[in-house]
Amino acid sequence: MAVPAPILRMSGIGKQFPGVHALDGVDLRLLPGEVHALMGENGAGKSTLIKVLTGVHQADEGAIELAGQAVAFGSPLEARQAGISTVYQEVNLCTNLSVAENILIGREPRRWGRIDWKRMRARARELLARLELDLDVSAPLSSYSLAIQQMVAIARALDVEARVLILDEPTSSLDADEVGQLFRVMRRLKEEGIAILFVSHFLDQIYEISDRMTILRNGRLVGEYPTRELSQVDLVAKMIGQELAALDRLHGEAAAFDRPLVEARELGRPGAIEPFTLTIHEGEVVGLAGLLGSGRTEIARLLFGADHAGGGQVAIGGAPASLRTPRAAMSHKIAFCSENRKADGLIPDLTVRENIILALQATRGWTRPVPREQQDELVGKYVKALRISPPNPEHLVRDLSGGNQQKVLLARWLILEPRLLILDEPTRGIDVGAKTEIQRLVAELSDGGVAVLFISAELEEVLRLSHKVGVLRDRRLVAELPNGPELTTDVLMETIASGGRA
């Protein structure tokens, strides 16, 4: 098969940050009309490579060729003008502006020096139609779901004549249907000859959409492979540099749980989640499965007091309890790692140490500081146990990679020694290695008698960890299934699809 000349060729790219060799001799080739997956664990150098390509960082060594000509971009703007467009993991659009404004911001069609709104809306509709989307382009972006916002970001990237489109974890917050829609769009762009560089942690998606892949590990190139010729097991092995120990089911047989810890009866919140009844026992891992927006997070927030319940009761250890604020929930030893660690988890300007002791300090109040020796001891223990990297507690948390940020958030709650730990998508957007560690941790906690409410979009993960799975659909808890050999992802998906009626 004749290989077309690459549209983009990066060779021997090296990049150093103070104290870190982020990239070392990395090559990357993108062919026109292919979806190319960039694979690697967190910290392998994927983001840095993308930033070098798009002009956010300057490479220390190596060369970049676009369509056979040497280029070096001084800024993301220069890269875009040359036809390299990027859609980042965190959608960075202005949700208070309209869809059309978001798509064409900075390139508004003008007439007599004023913005031509009519043409602007028409152009926006045109671009969205290319993605098979029909939206009200004058509505504010905030009125659309995260998935649609992602599409809008892609439409925006396509407005300039893109030859290379970089999608940095575009699917991490999309549900299955939305991913399907995105993939249709990607295939279409591929046919138009655009080279797509795709980053995702979902292996199934990589195998569904990508043609070839480049694997990085610790800032070095592992290799470039056609996707068809590399099995998933081999891929994972190359990414983490060792054979992945089989992690089928972490729990032997379903133990009998007879000591209820948290009992929610007809707990609900209008507009968020229909009244539900759920019992979580000591040492039990309860998984919640359902599509994005089905009410998983809402259940977690009610049990933590992050939102006020509209009705119903909660009993903890048999006694009625009021969970009106996070503080109240914390006094009952309930902990909550939220889904959106940037927005309602970490304080980016504070250090790893400060972020970890924050909840403990909050329970003590400001007059009783945690003694520095105790802080160092606790933080050191968890930095080591969770393998937080870099292992320097005085690092600002915002400089850490996603997986390590997640571990910091986990550590914050673990030092409180909770009786119920609520984990909302703790493994979203983090690499395979960190994912396994977090799963193992959940199993250990449960063995130690801690109850865990585990929320994840990945059904395999829910099945692997849970003793019992609650299935949600359309803001309603439709079924509660004991985990066992007969419970498979297919059964779960059917339950979600049928709404538990079957």
Added chain:
Amino acid sequence: MAAMRRLIWPLLILAALLLVNVAFIPGFLSIEVREGHLYGSLIDILRFGAPLILVSLGMTLVIATGGIDLSVGSVVAISGALACLQISQDQGVFIAIVLALGLSVLLGAWNGFLVAGIGIQPIIATLILMVAGRGLAQLITDGQIITVNDPAYKLIGGGYWLTVPFGVLIVLAVLAITAFLTRRLALGLLIESVGGNAEASRLAGIRSRGIIVMVYAFAALCAGVAGLMISSNVSSADGNNAGLWIELDAILAVVIGGTSLAGGRFSLGGTVLGALIIQTLTTTIYSIGVPPETTLLFKALVVAVVCLVQSPAFRDKVFHRRRRPPSARPAEEKVRVTA
């Protein structure tokens, strides 16, 4: 180490301003003991800068929570007015001070209640007291300027203790207390957390409302002490002009000191330096003989330069360009070919 690096620019600016003064005023740096008091231009800067430092310290904590307090100037006036009124009515100095500071704390708590309890944006919430407070001060003084003649009261702003101006000692005490509360105790961490990410702080179990009410009350308390100092120094209370525009100088001092207006990390040392820079600038304006009608313009220009020098983004733009590795240069031109 990181803290020192952040303070290096304010330090350099202050040093530069002092150098200008040394060039213009003979004997600027000399300090002598006269009649048992320390005398000298540097001492004057500290003495006259004391109220601003106090107000700026309070402002630092408010800004660190992501807020702002425009009402401190009015609180300065109210506190001075109430104290002078009490003294002129033959109340004891001690009682007058307690009443004035008590009222200040109450007003600050009111600000905090509007911000944290009701959820009004800080700039609007404190604007209310900024405007109404001047009226309140007028009401207390009955529209007059109250003059008092009480040696004990005079000590606060104009007196000396062990040769050192008493105001400077008060500033040192307040600074020590603030540093203790925020850095020894955990108040600083919780304030930075609330300012850095309010929702995440709530979910971590921090009582952010209480923290916010506390910082506004503390800012008002600092302003109240500054009000006592200012009125004591001139032995009178002027509801109209005492502490006029001091809130703006204080905000400026905080920003020059390296605390972001967006909230989060704060630096008490930086704020003290910032306030000293502003006070030194005022002294400089007189010493180099800027014509009175252009002093405000001159001050604004210097402040603009100071803020630019302080800003890392600006420094990168100006100084970094030249430091780029030469290897990147030739390739840059080729970009245009592909566009």
